[in-house]
Amino acid sequence: MRIDPELAATVAAVADEGTLDAASRRLRITPSAVSQRLKTLEQQLGRVLVVRTKPVQLTEAGEAVVRLARQVALLEHDALSGLGLDEEGARISIPLAVNADSMATWFLPPLARLSAEHAIDFDLHRDDQNFTARLLESGAVMAAVTSEEAPVAGCSVSPLGVLEYRAMAEPAFAARWFPEGVTRGALGAAPFVDFDRRDTLQHEWLRAMKVSHQSVPRHYVPASHDYALAVELGLGWGMLPLLQGAHGLVPLGGPTLRVRLYWQQWNLRSTLLDTIAAEIAAEAGRVLG
Structure with a gap:
């Protein structure tokens, strides 16, 4: 058939x-x-x-x-x-999956350089880094930035680097909610900001501080720029990528969380896809820890 x-x-x-x-x-x-x-x-x-x-x-x-x-x-x-033999002006659409924080901090510059040199239309699909690999499996995208090291069937995988996050808060918010320091009791009452219901970074940090996230007040702000702005405005504390900058925020201490990122792409002998992968890997090598 x-x-x-x-x-x-x-x-x-x-x-x-x-x-x-x-x-x-x-x-x-x-x-x-x-x-x-x-x-x-x-x-x-x-x-x-x-x-x-x-x-x-x-x-x-x-x-x-x-x-x-x-x-x-x-x-x-x-x-x-x-x-x-490609037609002059002919373009190809390349669907890629990427997590929101990568898109907000380091992922777009290499795409801009690639777009300037090649007739590519990038179709970006945003999802949590723990779920972008699913878009590869479904055929929705050709490649993805993901936290999954194990390759999806039919894909190759290579490391990109580490995106580091630190718990941050607006100074007046910190003074209000942590007057005696960032204690377990204060963390149990102070509201935090979650990206969405798939975001577990704040939960992991609270767990490291020996606090259960289950009963802690939270806000959901599902966009990286708006998430950072919510923290800057004092809506709650949150885990921000070090690459995003602090903008007058104060660190709450505790562990710096490190999210390892990988590039997975269809295992095809494609010059264009390999060119995209090389440019993204070069950018990641410059900016990721």
Whole structure:
């Protein structure tokens, strides 16, 4: 059995755009043509590929087809470029997964340099570093910054460095909540800021300070810049990357938490993907501990 690359690319477009209508605009065909392509491939494979919710959801079979579509597009781009046959102005979309703190501190400069030299459209997917590898498995991205050292099936992995975090607070907040120092009792009452419900950095630091995070007041601020601003405004204390700068905050002591980061990418012989990996690794080598 053979999967038609055009049909696979249609599934990938639907996954990227979220609806058949949006995919039709990207592919410059009618929504009914998109639907017919999906139906044709599903019938050929005997599998449901897309659950037609809003946004659509890929089944496990759909994820496999999307991985194939992205790999074919990448390898075709490399081949045409190597032969000097790529169309002038032709661009390729490269989906990458990255954690929010890396994006806010060191990840974007190498992408800007790459974009200046190559016809790339970067499609960034943000998630916690403990979960970005899942986006590789699903085929949503070609590479990811992750805290997982064990390679995802079909991927290679290389170390990037360490992102260091320190517990920080606004001076007036520290004076109010820790008048006698950062004691266990004070930590049990002082509110802190969580990035989201997947963020465990504050919990790990509290555990190191022998305090359970379960009953401690907290705020959720799910964006790196806004998270840092919330701490700077005295909404609560929080773990901030050393790379982000303190901006007049005071350290609360305790351990500096070190998050090891890795680069995982599809294990393909792709000149473009390797070029991206090399530029990101060089930047990480300059700025990460």
